[in-house]
Amino acid sequence: MAPDDSGRSRPTTAAHSSRSDAGAGGLQCADCGHRYGYLGREPHPGRCPACDSRAVPPAGDLKLTAGRLLPEWAGVDLRFRDASGRVFAYALTAVGPKTFTILEATVDGSAATADPGPDSPLVDDSLGETLADLVGTPVSFTPAASADE
């Protein structure tokens, strides 16, 4: 499944903001699960108002700063910087020709407590787009197979 939200119903009263994820309740902390909104023209500050964690979604656009690839896409490490100056790092592995599992997502070097799956607040469209550029074809993400149960 491609990360595509076009099937979802959207509010017809589109705000002036170009990003839909920063609206009321559109941000979520990957550490404590707090949901909050941010309204403003500047990128949000990148800090959870409830627990002060920096493991909240990227502010503005992620910019790729470093990448490391192992042969056969066995391991992919990508680093980005967002508009608030945080470093987002992702460790991925290929589980299929175009399918990747996110093993770890960290912000400023600390891993979020939540599962870094495709629905994690820390996973931005930029990750999929960057990976698609590297692979040369659209890619999708799949949650890691649970090791127990």
Ligand SMILES: [Zn+2]
């Ligand atoms: Zn929090």
